[in-house]
Amino acid sequence: MFQYYFLLGVRSLRRNPVLTALMVLILAVGVAASVSTLTILHVMSGDPIPGKSERLIVPLIDNGPLKGYTPGERDGDEMSYRDAVNLLASGQGDRRTAMRGASGTVEPARKDMPVFTVEGLTPTRDFFAMFEVPFQYGGPWSEADDKAGADVVVLSSKLAEKLFGNANPVGQRVRMFGFDYSVVGVFGKWDPVPRFHRIIGGPGAFGAEDEFYIPFHNAVRHEMGQNGNMNCSSERGPGYQALLDSECVWIQFWFELHSVSDRPQLQAWLDAYAAEQRKLGRLQRNAPNKLFNVMEWLEEQKVVGKDSRLSAMLAFGFLLLCLVNTIGLLLAKFSVRAPEVGVRRALGASRKDIFTQFLIESAVVGLAGGILGLVLALAALTLIGSISEQIAVTTHMDWMMLLVTFVMSVSAAILAGLLPTWRACQVTPALQLKSQ
Structure with a gap:
């Protein structure tokens, strides 16, 4: 069932392509800003000699x-x-x-x-x-x-x-x-x-x-x-x-x-x-x-200064703002699908089925945003690293940060999709069928 809903989510990307592209871009920009600052903070505050640092x-x-x-x-x-x-x-x-x-x-x-x-x-x-x-x-x-x-x-x-x-x-x-x-x-x-x-x-x-x-x-x-x-x-x-x-x-x-x-x-x-x-x-x-x-x-020695932590906090604040915008766009996207939801409910689909389907669709949007966000984050880190050699050593993304990029993007999309998905589940089948 998950695979079926996932394929539906991929197909849904082609519906309202302008709206979908806008959601993916907003998520990508928010994730890129957060991941690039988090990567620098991660490198600056990392353990430079693991397994030996305590000795x-x-x-x-x-x-x-x-x-x-x-x-x-x-x-x-x-x-x-x-x-x-x-x-x-x-x-x-x-x-x-x-x-x-x-x-x-x-x-x-x-x-x-x-x-x-x-x-x-x-x-x-x-x-x-x-x-x-x-x-x-x-x-x-x-x-x-x-x-x-x-x-x-x-x-x-x-x-x-x-x-x-x-x-x-x-x-x-x-x-x-x-x-x-x-x-x-x-x-x-x-x-x-x-x-x-x-x-x-x-x-x-x-x-x-x-x-x-x-x-x-x-x-x-x-x-x-x-x-x-x-x-x-x-x-x-x-x-x-x-x-x-x-x-x-x-x-x-x-x-x-x-x-x-x-x-x-x-x-x-x-x-x-x-x-x-x-x-x-x-x-x-x-x-x-x-x-x-x-x-x-x-x-x-305050290697990680207050300004670095403040930059990371501001980046996550920007990601939160992107989530708010994504919620609005998902509400618009799911609202036009109310007739579809009404028909599915009339044919026996439960609210849980509708909730799962739309939430997986939100996750697919987040996955697309993560891929684009990764590209933008790498570009941002390259640009930041070109400023000086000292900064360049902190702009290398490791496997952990690659994983964080996609987890953050998908999680953000799912979080943003909770309210629109819940609203979609409240559709009354009788009202939608009468309006057709």
Whole structure:
């Protein structure tokens, strides 16, 4: 019976083609506006590293001065070099990494290529396993290179191709920042969205991918300048060593826990560490030490802003307005079929049969609106993505959003068809037969 009613619904699309086309277009526009904004919101608020996000933890220690302190406020979301080194040596968690941004010049060996600027990151070795960075060639640097801050580099596939073509560059040397670095690896396409590890001190949650990675201690050994956030609420002396000894916060830190149940243990250790540092005259604010997993970190950094949520709400408001218009058009469409309903009722069709038939016809209209809405949504996302590379990474529709498009369209059409369908069921057969 469903198949029969469905075929009737498909045939009904050819009745009053102008009215039907108008309904389909109204639904399509409403669905496209809602789905395109929902897709962007879905990507922005999605889990960038599923299965591991609860075990990757950002610790925050407030080491600011007591003078001028307002409880609940903090000077930055990074930590000092002293704290970063202590946490690296703590042995807590399965893995640990400290990182900071870096930028500088590359001097290609090719004479036909000018000097150019690159931006990247200076993590410790555990970074690659923690964040599941895929390698196209080679791999991470060794533990010995990590501790020594050796002149080794991992290049992005784009930078490697730019410098060495399609050849495997592992073992080659590239001059960066005025030093010769040995290429130990090339990482493939790795572009988590949002870029949770680079929200602060870098291109942001939706910025461009890193072009290289060099050891954290290498950047310190070469006294590289800071590329990213730095907050110095206390005075420090001149020179690079004074920066390392200062309370300036400029380094981001991550732990990887073996399991989620290890989080209370890490919190206890961090509290004990802070208490020990206070005995040494530091951390005088005595502010709570905080831990954030990946999703909590995205929320803390307000990756999904109020304007994004407001846009989604306005889009759904527009869809509601489209539903109101669709209800009016369905009422007009079904009202002219009152004689047909009267005849069917006189021949023995129940109100339930009429209700089911007309509701399925509404669903067919919704399905047609979903197909057109999907086309319009993809066009809208393409147009939005062309504005900038940062926005482009949020405009990719996945299978879930494809399914949502059709569910939303059909559900909206069924919802809009409830009142017209109910009205159609109230037709009195005797009155319709007398009028014929």
